[in-house]
Amino acid sequence: MNELLTATATELAARIASREVSAVEVAQAHLARIAEVDEKVHAFLHVDTGGALAQARRVDAGEITGPLAGVPLALKDVIVTKGVPTTAGSRILEGWIPPYDATIVERMRAAGIVVLGKTNMDEFAMGSSTEHSAYGPSRNPWDLTRTPGGSGGGSSAAVASYQAPLGIGTDTGGSIRQPAAVTGTVGAKPTYGGVSRYGLIAFSSSLDQAGPCARTVLDAALLHEVIGGHDPRDSTSIDAPVPPVVEAARQADVTGMRIGVVTQFKGDGYQPGVLARFEESVALLEKLGASIEEVSCPHFDYALPAYYLIAPSEASSNLARYDAMRYGLRVGDDGDASAEEVMAATRDAGFGAEVKRRIILGTYALSAGYYDAYYGQAQKVRTLITRDFASAFERVDVLVSPTTPTTAFTLGERVDDPMAMYLADLCTIPSNLYGGPGLSVPCGLSDDGLPVGLQIMAPVQADDRMYRVAAAVEAALGSDKLLEKAPRL
């Protein structure tokens, strides 16, 4: 394979900066790779060849410099891009060309990052396999009969199949971390409010957070630093500097750190190979100088049900705007139908089954007479989970768990069983409810030969801690070389 494809983002940026290779050459190599393999992987919904090359030329002209200038990136199609189609994986936004850029897109552009195109995802980020995309599923580069996880399976599959060294995902309940785990890549969900949501098409506003996908911990940290930081256009954005994630990724030292193992994340439903790699990772961390402590978070068992009330409730409201009146799909406008009829016909035709399921669930949970029992109760659980985290972080610096209970599942295996699909996010959801950061780093292969992810969770605004631990694990296990074991496409 072309070594421009296997190089890390850090290496590429250095070589572009030293003029050893041009950003245009790097972009072209990746565009060629997409043309070669994406028919099999289906990571991209839209490839922006013109935009990518134009940006690469700006970098080559010396207009933009920086630690990631000239590095190609795969952007999840839930992030709004001016002049470039943005669908959020839904039929209802087919043909919509946004008139504005998301804040993180502006920041990446200013940093010289070359956006290759928009990647596949479960419709409106609702799903754990990309099978709920209106445009067909993406496939896992490790085994094309398996899913790359979701909802951000497209970005992770693109990174894992060397179509891009970097990707952007969004994580509402695990949509960055779970795909990272099952594709053998790194994925980080920053602290809620750490990265601007302006231009992130909302699924669940109080849970959504964009973050980096990469093949190394350092690359992820560099991207995190570019997209992070306060944005006055997002009220929920934290007005504080980005935690020192790059420094932490370079430090890669856990000496003296206190690491907690969550009691609740084991047992039935966990694949033995996943638990084995997890336990080995914990033993490794101890060997590297960390102290390990078992920590009980009693309310984590309620995280999944609380999540499946809060997220659909907010989604039912966030997705109300897709009504055919102003943009996107319009169905049934025959000149006689009322606006109400056109809205209903469009929403019926434009939304997939999973989106409808969640809209109905959320509408019900917010209804008068049910609000207290469902949405209100779920918010109380959220408070209890936040307290669990708070008391855990009084004793330990970070918490670790498997990222996901199993390795990649096969296409079709869970698509008709929502509960089985939802369980893929069992370990990742608590972070979203609490608002703290979480990261998945590869920690080996399971018995089935598929990658396993180690999840590291840190306190709010202590994102650097998880990079520090992840980088140490990566260095000790050679996780950044794990993808070399994947079959060639």
Place this chain on the structure above:
Amino acid sequence: MTATLPPYDDVLDRYDPVLGLETHVELGTVTKLFCGCSTAFGADPNTQVCPVCLGLPGSLPVTNGAAIDYTVRIGLALHCRIAEWCRFARKNYFYPDMPKNFQVSQYDEPLCIDGYLDVDVDGETFRIEIERVHLEEDTGKSMHVGGSTGRIHGATHSLVDYNRAGIPLVEIVTKPIAGIGHKAAAVARAYVTELRDLLRGLGVSDVRMEQGSLRCDVNVSLMPRGATQFGTRSETKNVNSLRSVERAVRYEVERQASRLDAGERIVQETRHFHEDSGTTSPGRSKEEAQDYRYFPEPDLVPLAPAADWVEQLRTTLPEPPSVARKQFATEHGFTELELTQMTNAGVVDLVRETIAAGAAPGKARGWWLGYLVGRANDAGVEAMSLAITPAQVARVSALEDDGTLTNKLARQVVEAVLAGEGEPDAVIEAHGWKVAGEDELVAAVDAAIAANPDVASKVRDGNQGALGPLVGAVMKSTGGSADAKRARELLLERLGGA
């Protein structure tokens, strides 16, 4: 269907009315509530919009601090408690003029709670208790095209203008207003009038009812006299003038009484007010009303006005309008009756500004109360919305005082200004209007005598009542530019009747 209704006063001998008033005020902030778009009225449709107020996918709201400031000042002026912590909430329902199909509003955590406003009706003071003052975003505006009525029924299609979407709107809700008997309609009008003056004094809104920057929902119920259990209420939406507020109350009192008298029950429903007939008609029934599925707006952080900031705002509040009005009356020598008339007509500020621009108090009052209020009524607008400024009125008044204009000419100038022809001096110049000079007048007088010998001889014979037609002839031949008093003097000189 409109059978004869029992008369208002007759009804209120038998029933006690209970009112509730919900007033929506568009704040006069320069930009919208959650984005930087202009709030200016009257721009071309959909030219004051952006991804945020259009609710485009991915966009997020950021609260305009000035709107919070204005709302807190309104709350303080209404003697409310200001919440230490509160949140916006989403009110979910589908309608094409709502870009997101939810309205960002406040639900069970309003910014201002529990206040009051005192209003005077016929020398009696009524304390209207305020339940809450909250902040929300306005919706866009639908225009229904192709039907005869401009309403949605019969229209072939609708157009939506989102310029208004996202303009900050404050909702002021009273507690039930009971114990007002026959004065119900007058109290309702006085409350909205007082509230309007208070808001104008605060400088938080231009409070133009006909432009919709102040809109009122009027809730009315009746209960048998002496009862304590409130009756079922109707909610008449978007009543858009002070007069209409009064009429809506009167009509609902009469309509509900006719139902109750007939042994029927009142349906809790939304009703529409019709300016032309002064009646209301049913909108949607509350019993089939939507469930708005309110929940805290997750895209916005909670509001937590700091106590010292609130106290600082309190010190910047102007005098309440009632106090300011009395000071004004004393200063310019207006009687209590004159003040009441000006207050009821909503011209106190206009008269004040006209005086400030140089007019004599009596003249300023005379122009507004004696002439312009009538013109405003003809046009169905508030006097302050007329296309003439206090400064222009003062200028016309000055020209009249120095003899440049006769009263008739002055009115013509005012009409021309109202018609958009420009400043008074420019109008006079363009039309060549001026008071006829002495020579011109003398010639016109002689011509009038010569042309009407019979009439002239009657005057010579001492019949001064015959002078009228001669003055009329002079006015006619001078195109109205003659000073009628001087013409009369000249005629009498000539005809020896002086």
